[in-house]
């Protein structure tokens with residue numbers, strides 16, 4: 001069955017991205033002013049203005065989530081019910097988006113928005129103190145000067161400002177990349193990741209909740225190849241047990257993020273799986289995931305990801 005994959009060119013996601021892009025520009029401008037300001041009182045006012053901008057951004061993000069993620073959840077839930085009714089005709093589903101799914105999707109997305117705000121606030125606070133305290137500022141200056149001892153005072157100031165501004169711009173988002181390293185992204189990019197991820201999460205979690213209501217314990221990872229050739233391709237098309245109690249299938253909590261979407265940029269989703277009509281051999285194959293790609297004692301997420309890239313390099317996967 002072809003699965004409906006949410007359209008990435010979504011005007012509602014674009015709305016959030018635009019909000020973050022504008023905020024990113026305003027924050028960066030305000031940050032430059034804060035760095036350039038010599039009067040400590042004015043500097044303090046600039047600092048407060050930036051904190052206010054962050055508060056506003058976080059309030060607007062939450063409003064966006066409460067409106068648009070709830071709408072996505074309703075659509076995804078209706079789709080999950082249609083899918084499950086085709087697999088298990090006659091199932092009576094409880095009305096409304098399952099509350100635990102709604103709560104988790106909103107909590108995760110809003111948590112990510114708050115995380116960005118928290119990181120920016122911390123960084124701002126650090127810079128503010130560094131700018132006010134000669135000693136810390138001097139240490140930073142020494143560090144930069146060490147790289148180029150011929151720098152004049154003006155050039156040094158410019159370098160410090162550039163470094164602070166660059167640090168600020170790259171501060172917002174930290175994401176573990178496909179090689180297990182941490183990468184940082186600009187705000188609008190981050191917003192896109194969070195919103196797209198929440199949308200896919202809505203697909204997967206409503207499907208799981210409705211599968212359980214229909215008495216099904218198996219879900220299949222969508223078969224689309226990863227858009228970036230990532231480790232989650234290991235799981236595509238494979239079937240997992242939601243409860244972990246169906247023999248022959250690994251438990252959903254043995255894979256990263258307890259299933260798709262596995263990571264930012266991941267376009268995999270999960271769908272209820274009905275084993276009827278499959279041969280024993282087919283089912284064995286569908287439930288077959290190498291132990292080294294399952295998370296458990298002695299094999300945490302980072303170990304698994306590093307193992308995947310080593311295996312890929314060696315041509316084993």
Ligand SMILES: [Zn+2]
Pocket residue numbers: 226230232233262263265266267268
């Ligand atoms: Zn994926």
